[in-house]
Amino acid sequence: MRKTLEQPVAEERSPTVPSRVAFRQHPLxxxxxxxxxxxxxxxxxxxxLFLWTGNGFWATAAWWLNVLGLxxxxxxxxxxxxxxxxxxxxxxxxxxxxxxxxxxxxxxxxAMGVWLRAPDHAAVWPWALLQSSFTLLMVLVVGWLxxxxxxxxxxxxxxxxxxxxxxxxxxxxxxx
Ligand code: HEM
Numbered sequence: 091m092r093k094t095l096e097q098p099v100a101e102e103r104s105p106t107v108p109s110r111v112a113f114r115q116h117p118l119x120x121x122x123x124x125x126x127x128x129x130x131x132x133x134x135x136x137x138x139l140f141l142w143t144g145n146g147f148w149a150t151a152a153w154w155l156n157v158l159g160l161x162x163x164x165x166x167x168x169x170x171x172x173x174x175x176x177x178x179x180x181x182x183x184x185x186x187x188x189x190x191x192x193x194x195x196x197x198x199x200x201a202m203g204v205w206l207r208a209p210d211h212a213a214v215w216p217w218a219l220l221q222s223s224f225t226l227l228m229v230l231v232v233g234w235l236x237x238x239x240x241x242x243x244x245x246x247x248x249x250x251x252x253x254x255x256x257x258x259x260x261x262x263x264x265x266x
Contacts, residue, residue, distance in 0.1 A: 106244030125162035189235035
């Protein structure tokens with residue numbers, strides 16, 4: 091049984107970097123990304139349901155999902171870029187650059203969707219359907235790379251402050 095609730099993770103095994111754009115150390119970018127991830131992931135199912143059922147509700151739903159995805163995605167990108175440029179260590183990871191490029195590509199696709207759908211929400215076949223398909227693919231890529239930053243490199247993670255943790259203490263806790 092462990093005697094304390096302190097995390098038994100050695101500092102040098104788990105180097106983490108707290109976010110600079112955070113509320114009480116909780117990074118704002120991951121809080122906001124749930125909106126573009128959800129809205130842009132539901133775009134393809136909404137398009138498919140419209141083409142399958144012919145019910146205009148789904149075309150209108152896809153339009154608003156696309157608008158919400160673009161708006162919240164732009165906000166997320168601003169917050170993410172702030173962390174990227176304010177954390178020098180983050181910029182040394184290739185994944186931050188690939189996540190950034192993929193994020194810009196995703197937002198370009200979302201902007202294209204708004205442009206395609208604005209004149210007629212029901213004009214889904216074929217270009218808007220192609221757009222929502224690539225958008226879903228890019229959401230997966232961007233989300234995966236973002237997860238690599240957080241869970242792989244500890245970017246935006248707080249809790250392992252230098253001096254509070256040590257390899258010996260962690261090993262002892264693990265042994266107990
Ligand atoms: C385009 C500019 C972007 C930059 C520079 C950027 C940067 C970052 C950074 C530095 C992190 C690590 C956590 C933090 O410090 O906040 C992160 C995590 C993440 N990003 Fe981005 N990001 C961008 C856009 C996006 C977009 C548009 C999405 C989704 C639609 C997204 C999804 C994620 C996800 C899912 C994570 C992991 C969050 C978690 O672990 O809970 N990012 N991003």
